[in-house]
Amino acid sequence: MSCLFCDIATKKIPAKVVREDEYTIAFHDINPAAPTHVLVIPKKHLTSISDATEADAALLGHLMLAAKTVAQELGVQDGGYRIVLNTGTNGGQSVLHLHAHVLGGRALAWPPG
Ligand code: AMP
Ligand code: ZN
Numbered sequence: 001m002s003c004l005f006c007d008i009a010t011k012k013i014p015a016k017v018v019r020e021d022e023y024t025i026a027f028h029d030i031n032p033a034a035p036t037h038v039l040v041i042p043k044k045h046l047t048s049i050s051d052a053t054e055a056d057a058a059l060l061g062h063l064m065l066a067a068k069t070v071a072q073e074l075g076v077q078d079g080g081y082r083i084v085l086n087t088g089t090n091g092g093q094s095v096l097h098l099h100a101h102v103l104g105g106r107a108l109a110w111p112p113g
Pocket of ligand 2: 004
């Protein structure tokens with residue numbers, strides 16, 4: 001089955017890539033919800049965090065550290081930022097490949113809608 005974010009990870013579909021390493025790729029969200037809005041994804045296809053197992057523990061740790069590095073490199077660390085995993089229908093997930101949103105550059109409301 002085709003997957004948009006797998007196609008971005010393999011460069012079949014272009015994206016504005018921020019950083020990439022062996023396990024993850026980070027790119028600007030096409031419809032930014034904040035001045036800084038980057039998606040960090042594992043290159044391995046996982047549908048969502050619900051799809052992850054103990055075998056993915058190191059990968060998920062790596063994903064979180066990659067998200068933190070994106071925030072540092074894009075200059076939002078000092079002001080503060082949010083890392084979000086929308087999961088499933090009620091979580092508002094629209095792309096079924098696990099992705100961490102990194103949002104920053106403005107004060108973010110809580111709770112989310
Ligand atoms: P979610 O709603 O949590 O599944 O988030 C999916 C995100 O992917 C949304 O914020 C979209 O704006 C973003 N998105 C969809 N297609 C693309 C694309 N081709 N390149 C970059 N971001 C995308
Ligand atoms: Zn995928």
